[in-house]
Amino acid sequence: MKKKFTHLLFAIILVASVTIGLVGHASEINFSAKAILPENQRSKEISYFDLRVVAGETQKISIELTNDTEKEITVYASANSAITNNNGIVDYSYKDTKKDSSAIFTFSEIASIPKEIILPKKSNKIVECTIDIPKDSFDGYVLGGLYFEQKEAKEAKNEGALAVGNRFSYVVGVLLSETDREVRPELALNDVKVTQLNGKNAVIMNIxxxxxxxxxxxxxxxxxxxxxxxxxxxxxxQESLKMAPNTNFNYKIDLNDQPFVAGNYTVKIKANDGYKDWTWERKLTIREKEAKEYNAIASNLPPDQKKKVPWTIIVIIIVVTLAVILGIIYYFNQKIKKERKRQQKKYQKLKKKLDKPKS
Structure with a gap:
């Protein structure tokens, strides 16, 4: 029963992620990707890799790419670690992700796949991914995805923004485990801070x-x-959020078209994964300068709520700076003039002395 639940859980997470990856018109997708399930696949009833691996061994898995079109196409491939994005969704589409501090290793660190694959017209090609399982055994799961994206055609590039909808990707999920030992999630609150998301004021909490x-x-x-x-x-x-193993994401409180108000705040957070409750409380200070800066550039605030740029202060700073510069110039000019006068007097005395007739 536990095994079926794990498969169902991962399937839900994977389907949600793949749905995001398939951007554009479904009828125009030019290639497909299919997992060729190996002998150590835990269930043959699913279409992603759910592998029982052994510490210290090398696992090779194969994916069949199919091009049903009359044109040759190029596919970019990468072995990506699963992350939790800021919408609370498991995401496989990022290659260069920062390793979570709790992760001993990530999928992208142990898996490798050819970066570029040429698919001739009306053809199939088997692509191999090599996974080097670390020598130290682990409990729980390592989650990643084999991400395939079609190279953008030249004519699409010339179309500019209109071409974005014609870029397609596939994800084949990879779930690795070594034991049946159950590992429960453990949540932590790392940081709370003010920021702007898409031009809107918000407070974010890193979970x-x-x-x-x-x-x-x-x-x-x-x-x-x-x-x-x-x-x-x-x-x-929010409910029904999902998190990948050993990952973090920024949960937000939107200020709903309101400006930041300087002062001291308290953030209270409750979280539940269906088994356990977590509660956190943090103090947060929003400074006057910080509030003004964010409010001035917020895209969703009415004009009367935007704090104007402090031009008076800026003008005073400019005037004072110019005054200091001019004062320095004046000081050195006066010093140079005095030195010239002194040298001139010295010269006149010397000249008189030389011109004085000898008796």
Whole structure:
């Protein structure tokens, strides 16, 4: 039963991710990718890799790429670690991701695949991925994906922004495990700070899954309190979020078209993965300068709520700076003039002395 639940959980996470990867018109996809399941596949009823691996061994897996078109196409490939993006979705589309501090190793560190594959017209090609399993054994799961993206055609590049919808990708998920030992998620709150997301003021909280366990149904409730107020000024509640093993993401509280107000705040957060509750409380200070800077460039604030750029202060700084520069120039000019006069007097005395007739 536990094994079936794991398969179902991973399938849900993978389908959500692949759905995001297939961007554009489905009828125009020029290639497909299919996993060729090896003998150590834990279930033959699924279409992704769910492999029981052995510490210190090398695992090779194969993917069949198919080009059904009348044109040769180029496919870029990468072995990517699964991350949790800031929407609370497991994502396989990023190649260069920062390794989470809780991860001993990641999928991208142990897996390699050809970076560029040429598919002739009306053809199939088997692509091999090599996975070097670390010598030290592990419990739980390592999650990644083999990501395939069609190279953009020259004519598409010339079309500019209109060509974005014609780029397609496939993900074949890879789930690695060595034991049946159950590992439960362990969440931690790393950081709380103010920022802007897509030009909108927000407070973000970095939540980390420190264990090699997947989270299928994460609920997060976050509230932002101003000074000693008992009612939250802003809050956000979300359900059905997902997290990959040993990853972190930024959960946000949107200020809903409101400006930052300087002062001291308290952030209270509750999280639940269906088995365990976590609660955190953090203090947050928004400084006047910081609030003005963010409010001035926020794209969603009404004009009367935007804090104007402090031109008076800027003008004063410029005037003072110019005054200092001019003062320095004046000082050195006066010093040079005095030195010239002194040298001139010295010269006149010497000249008189030389011109004086001898008796």
């Amino acid at each position: 980390q899954n420190k264990e090699a366990a997947m989270i299928k149904e994460l609920q997060v409730d976050a509230k932002l309190y101003y000074e000693d107020e008992t009612k939250p000024r802003y809050e956000n509640h």
